[in-house]
Amino acid sequence: MFEIFGIPSAALFGQLLIGLINGSFYALLSLGLAVIFGMLNIINFSHGAQYMLGAFAAYLLLQYSGLGYWPALIIAPLIVGITGIIIERVFLQWLYKLDHLYGLLLTFGLALIFEGVTRNYFGSAGLPYTVPESLQGGRNLGFMFLPNYRAWVIAASLVVCFGTWFIIERTRLGAYLRAATENPTLVRAFGINVPRMITLTYGLGVALAAFAGVMAAPIYNVSPQMGSELIIVVFAVVVIGGMGSILGAILTGFGLGVIEGLTKVFFPEASNTVIFVIMAIVLLVRPAGLFGRRT
Amino acid sequence: MEHVADPLTKQTSALRTQSESIAFAVMILALIVAPFMIYPLFLMQAMCFALFACAFNLLVGYVGLLSFGHALYFGWASYLSAYSAKAWGFPPELAILTGTATAAVFGLVAGSLAIRRQGIYFAMITLALAQMMYFFALQANFTGGEDGIQAVPRGRLFGIFDLKNDLTIYAFVLLIFIGGFSFIHRIIHSPFGEVLKAIRENETRAISLGYKTDRYKLVAFVLSATLAGLAGATKAIVLQLASLTDVNWPMSGEVVLMTLVGGLGTIFGPVVGAFIILLMQFKLAPIGEWVLVIQGAIFVACVLLFRRGVVGEVAKLLKIRL
Numbered sequence: 001m002f003e004i005f006g007i008p009s010a011a012l013f014g015q016l017l018i019g020l021i022n023g024s025f026y027a028l029l030s031l032g033l034a035v036i037f038g039m040l041n042i043i044n045f046s047h048g049a050q051y052m053l054g055a056f057a058a059y060l061l062l063q064y065s066g067l068g069y070w071p072a073l074i075i076a077p078l079i080v081g082i083t084g085i086i087i088e089r090v091f092l093q094w095l096y097k098l099d100h101l102y103g104l105l106l107t108f109g110l111a112l113i114f115e116g117v118t119r120n121y122f123g124s125a126g127l128p129y130t131v132p133e134s135l136q137g138g139r140n141l142g143f144m145f146l147p148n149y150r151a152w153v154i155a156a157s158l159v160v161c162f163g164t165w166f167i168i169e170r171t172r173l174g175a176y177l178r179a180a181t182e183n184p185t186l187v188r189a190f191g192i193n194v195p196r197m198i199t200l201t202y203g204l205g206v207a208l209a210a211f212a213g214v215m216a217a218p219i220y221n222v223s224p225q226m227g228s229e230l231i232i233v234v235f236a237v238v239v240i241g242g243m244g245s246i247l248g249a250i251l252t253g254f255g256l257g258v259i260e261g262l263t264k265v266f267f268p269e270a271s272n273t274v275i276f277v278i279m280a281i282v283l284l285v286r287p288a289g290l291f292g293r294r295t
Numbered sequence: 296m297e298h299v300a301d302p303l304t305k306q307t308s309a310l311r312t313q314s315e316s317i318a319f320a321v322m323i324l325a326l327i328v329a330p331f332m333i334y335p336l337f338l339m340q341a342m343c344f345a346l347f348a349c350a351f352n353l354l355v356g357y358v359g360l361l362s363f364g365h366a367l368y369f370g371w372a373s374y375l376s377a378y379s380a381k382a383w384g385f386p387p388e389l390a391i392l393t394g395t396a397t398a399a400v401f402g403l404v405a406g407s408l409a410i411r412r413q414g415i416y417f418a419m420i421t422l423a424l425a426q427m428m429y430f431f432a433l434q435a436n437f438t439g440g441e442d443g444i445q446a447v448p449r450g451r452l453f454g455i456f457d458l459k460n461d462l463t464i465y466a467f468v469l470l471i472f473i474g475g476f477s478f479i480h481r482i483i484h485s486p487f488g489e490v491l492k493a494i495r496e497n498e499t500r501a502i503s504l505g506y507k508t509d510r511y512k513l514v515a516f517v518l519s520a521t522l523a524g525l526a527g528a529t530k531a532i533v534l535q536l537a538s539l540t541d542v543n544w545p546m547s548g549e550v551v552l553m554t555l556v557g558g559l560g561t562i563f564g565p566v567v568g569a570f571i572i573l574l575m576q577f578k579l580a581p582i583g584e585w586v587l588v589i590q591g592a593i594f595v596a597c598v599l600l601f602r603r604g605v606v607g608e609v610a611k612l613l614k615i616r617l
Contacts, residue, residue: 043415094599100415101361102598105555108548109594116587232544236423239416269434276427280408283420287411 007265013144015261021150021219023257024157025051027250028212029234031164034243036205038181039198042092042103048231049114050206053080054213055222056118059129069132069218076214077207084206088199111228118224126221153215160211161250168246177201236279241291248291314615315480318563326469335465336533341573342472343530348553348565349479350522355551356560357483358515359495360410363418364425365523365550367405368398370542371428372524377444377537378437387450387458387467391528398524399517401428406516410509413498425547432542443538447531464533471529475522480562482518491515523550552590555597558604563617567606 029047036044044050057076061067067075087110095103131149138147168174180187180194188194213227220226241252256275264271282290329338347369354360376394379385385393409420432438439445449458458464482488493501494508501508531537540546549572557568572590579586601608610617 037415043419091595091599098602099359101355101418102602104361104363104415104418105551106595106598108551109591109598112548112591112594113588114591116584116589116591119584119587228544232422232426235419236426239412239419239423272430272434273427276423276430279420279423280427283408283411 009143010145012265015265016258017144017146017150017261018264019258019261020154020254021257022260023254024154024161025212025216025230025253026234026237026257027161027253028157029209029230030237030241030249030253031161031246032205032208033234033238034246034249035164035168035208036202037243039177039201040088040092040103041096041100042107043100044202044205045104045107045231046087046111046114047107047206047209048227048229048234049111050080050084050227051209051213051216051230052118052222052224052227053083053114054210055129055217055226056122056213057210058214058217059127059222062129069214073211073214077210080210080213081203081207085199085203087206088202092202093195093199111231115224115228122222122224124224126223126226129217129222131218149218153219156215157212160208161253164208165246165250233275236275240275240279240282240289242289244289245291252290314610314613314617315562318617319480322563322566323473326472330462330465335461337573337577339465339468339533340530341570342468343526343533344550344553344573345566345569346472346475346529347523347526348550348557348569349476349562350519350526351550352554352559352561352565353479353482353522354515354519355554356564357488357495358491358512360512360516361418361551362409362421362516362519362547363551364405364421364423364544364547365520366542366544366546367421367425367428368402368520368523369527369530369546369550370432370537370539371401372398372527373531373537373541374432374438374444376528377447377531377535380450380532381444381447382437384448385450386454387452387532390450391471391525391532394528394531395521395524398527399521402517402520402524403513406513406520410512410516422544422547425542426544429539429542429544432539438537438539441539443536443540444531445536447535447537449532449535458532468529468533471525475525476566479522483562487511487514549590552594554604556593556604558607558610558617559602561604561606561610561617564604564606568604571605 029051033044033047036042036047054076057079058069058072061072061075062069091106091110092103095106135149135152138145138150140146166174168177176187176192177197180192180197184194216226237252237256238249240256241248243249256278259278260271260274263274270277326338326342347365351362351365354362372394374394375397376390379393380387380390405421405424408424409417412420433440437444449464451457452463452467456463456467458467483491490501490506490511493504493506494511498508527541530541553568553572554565555568556571557566558564575589576586579589597604603611606617
């Protein structure tokens with residue numbers, strides 16, 4: 001063990017690790033928000049609630065059907081994704097021609113409903129979810145202790161983030177998606193079913209949130225308000241990064257997570273607010289956001 | 296800018312101003328009679344929230360800027376009003392002034408940041424800034440953390456009127472409400488208000504006509520924050536309490552809901568909406584967390600089925616402006 005700026009290395013790297021973990025959730029969620037906004041022109045306020053639903057789905061799968069972490073990692077996003085598709089068909093599809101703010105208000109309402117229902121049945125206190133057996137324990141890296149599960153979360157979210165980036169930027173499907181974001185009418189004229197693409201995009205974006213939720217379940221407790229607290233920070237992340245660039249969203253997410261972690265070491269009182277302060281500074285210096293296009 | 300009205304709009308505008316004045320008279324009469332029939336504390340709270348919603352509506356309904364962080368101004372004004380009354384022994388009028396001034400300063404700072412981005416980003420920025428100030432309120436010593444500031448003295452207004460008397464304080468709150476409401480009404484119908492509406496309809500066009508729209512937006516933001524602060528500061532004296540609830544994000548959501556239910560961009564809508572939502576909360580208090588679900592459902596229903604809100608629908612039905 002050694003010290004950096006008078007801080008034991010284990011504490012410093014421990015917080016850095018937590019920062020990276022938080023950062024992976026910021027990245028996953030802001031990525032989903034950006035993809036949904038690109039296609040639907042709606043800021044999905046219920047994104048945090050859907051992240052929370054993912055965690056609850058994992059919890060319920062374990063409680064009532066004995067399905068553990070690994071099946072839940074697939075099934076929970078699938079379930080939440082399907083509810084997302086239903087939500088898009090029943091509610092959101094009527095809003096595309098209206099002012100942006102109605103999409104925000106409607107999804108805010110949905111978030112309240114999800115949070116209210118889970119609070120009624122599970123209370124506000126967190127429910128525990130244990131780390132899967134195959135990922136328990138950890139290793140000593142010499143300068144810090146690295147729990148296996150946390151290493152897995154960072155690796156998995158990196159893979160998912162870059163996978164999403166690859167699909168959108170480097171595949172034919174992604175090209176359709178980008179084209180439909182730019183000019184849906186023209187893409188439809190080429191015989192591509194844009195409304196179906198929109199529906200699936202929402203389903204996928206929401207499934208991404210649920211995936212993050214399942215990964216978060218063993219780290220934080222599963223609780224109804226876990227999403228609403230997170231989503232506001234993610235909004236700030238999105239304002240800082242801008243929603244124009246996928247890679248930008250990923251970088252901003254991880255970067256801000258790390259900065260937040262470091263703040264916890266050096267100036268713990270400010271750790272809750274540092275991201276908002278950075279947002280204010282970015283707005284002063286670069287109003288369009290770090291990776292944003294001027295709107 | 297001189298507004299040139301064709302004869303048709305002139306005729307309807309005569310009818311319109313009449314319908315507004317009649318509704319205004321009815322509202323005042325109802326509020327004067329009400330405390331003899333309904334629990335005055337509920338009415339005073341409702342008036343504070345109605346003013347809060349009207350202030351919020353000034354921004355969303357007339358400039359088209361959706362602030363999702365109005366709890367910041369309401370809540371911090373409430374804290375400062377409560378603190379100055381309790382710790383410094385300020386009389387109620389000075390305490391309310393202190394709270395309102397705090398909200399104005401915060402509105403100036405937050406507003407000048409938020410108007411740097413348009414549309415959906417504006418909502419996210421205001422929400423994030425409000426959340427930041429929520430954390431400050433949580434950590435600051437003077438706010439009393441989870442307990443809030445309790446048992447705030449109501450004191451003597453101008454050293455003469457004892458506000459411990461329910462009817463005296465009711466009259467005081469009614470005056471503040473009518474004053475704030477009339478001020479907002481005046482803003483909306485002033486040349487300044489016309490420019491705000493022009494920005495709402497087409498900002499690029501307003502810019503090309505030579506208006507410095509950012510300046511107009513900022514002034515509107517500060518006015519809205521200040522009036523929200525006036526509502527919060529008054530509420531702290533009335534309920535003798537300032538707490539984290541006032542400054543947290545669900546409060547920002549609630550004021551959006553009140554305005555949406557009553558009618559975005561209508562003058563009386565936020566008042567009606569505030570009374571409806573508060574009444575609902577009182578009646579539904581026993582069922583606990585389901586209130587949240589019902590509020591969410593109302594949001595969804597309003598957005599999908601009646602975006603005009605209660606007052607907007609009535610106005611459309613009677614072909615008048617309210």
